[in-house]
Amino acid sequence: xxxxxxxxxxxxxxxxxxxxxxxxxxxxxxxxxxxxxxxxxxxxxxxxxxxxxxxxxxxxxxxxxxxxxxxxxxxxxxxxxxxxxxxxxxxxxxxxxxxxxxxxxxxxxxxxxxxxxxxxxxxxxxxxxxxxxxxxxxxxxxxxxxxxxxxxxxxxxxxxxxxxxxxxxxxxxxxxxxxxxxxxxxxxxxxxxxxxxxxxxxxxxxxxxxxxxxxxxxxxxxxxxxxxxxxxxxxxxxxxxxxxxxxxxxxxxxxxxxxxxxxxxxxxxxxxxxxxxxxxxx
Numbered sequence: 001x002x003x004x005x006x007x008x009x010x011x012x013x014x015x016x017x018x019x020x021x022x023x024x025x026x027x028x029x030x031x032x033x034x035x036x037x038x039x040x041x042x043x044x045x046x047x048x049x050x051x052x053x054x055x056x057x058x059x060x061x062x063x064x065x066x067x068x069x070x071x072x073x074x075x076x077x078x079x080x081x082x083x084x085x086x087x088x089x090x091x092x093x094x095x096x097x098x099x100x101x102x103x104x105x106x107x108x109x110x111x112x113x114x115x116x117x118x119x120x121x122x123x124x125x126x127x128x129x130x131x132x133x134x135x136x137x138x139x140x141x142x143x144x145x146x147x148x149x150x151x152x153x154x155x156x157x158x159x160x161x162x163x164x165x166x167x168x169x170x171x172x173x174x175x176x177x178x179x180x181x182x183x184x185x186x187x188x189x190x191x192x193x194x195x196x197x198x199x200x201x202x203x204x205x206x207x208x209x210x211x212x213x214x215x216x217x218x219x220x221x222x223x224x225x226x227x228x229x230x231x232x233x234x235x236x237x238x239x240x241x242x243x244x245x246x247x248x249x250x251x252x253x254x255x256x257x258x259x260x261x262x263x264x265x266x267x268x269x270x271x272x273x274x275x276x277x278x279x280x281x282x
Contacts, residue, residue, distance in 0.1 A: 209236040
């Protein structure tokens with residue numbers, strides 16, 4: 001994969017250089033070089049940008065050109081570096097886009113299902129405003145293909161252009177999109193179904209609940225009950241006191257005794273009304 005990306009980047013660089021046919025006359029009209037530098041280029045038959053860049057690549061300087069002083073040399077070098085940087089940046093961007101597109105197209109059914117679930121869970125963890133905005137933008141379709149088509153591979157996509165998105169939502173959605181992008185790449189690199197499950201659980205627990213230490217049996221678990229139990233034990237949903245009250249009040253575990261609000265209140269040194277409020281709020 002890495003060798004293919006490297007070859008692709010090299011080919012794109014060469015392609016960009018060959019297509020870079022802007023003339024020195026056009027560059028001069030755009031006020032990108034002085035009259036002196038323009039005359040030096042014309043006199044030395046460097047009449048297009050690709051010839052100028054090619055000369056710079058081979059000689060690393062323009063000082064040997066007739067009538068070229070330090071100022072013109074610096075000016076022409078800066079011009080070459082400017083367009084060289086643009087070419088490389090565009091090349092890398094295209095290579096990354098092509099690689100991501102290839103990755104998404106080649107995903108297996110299981111990989112797509114894992115990513116789709118991941119996108120949906122992370123969407124549900126967004127603030128109400130961000131969730132509504134991105135849901136509307138994606139038309140409620142959180143499949144990886146739709147997500148990639150409308151966001152990751154869409155050159156015209158701008159977060160600020162989404163309806164009802166403010167500054168806070170933009171920051172939140174930038175992180176959200178970055179997490180999804182990273183997860184897609186990680187899923188593609190997973191070798192088997194067990195790795196996919198481990199990867200999914202790891203991302204969901206670490207990113208959504210900020211829990212760093214996760215036992216291997218939890219990472220490899222396909223049981224929603226085992227995962228939920230682990231999250232309860234680590235106070236992922238509520239703080240420690242509320243967590244204890246919720247477990248008692250809702251009788252989450254089969255081996256727990258039924259307790260009235262009064263009993264829970266006495267055990268936790270709270271009023272009956274406070275226990276009722278906590279249960280209702282959670």
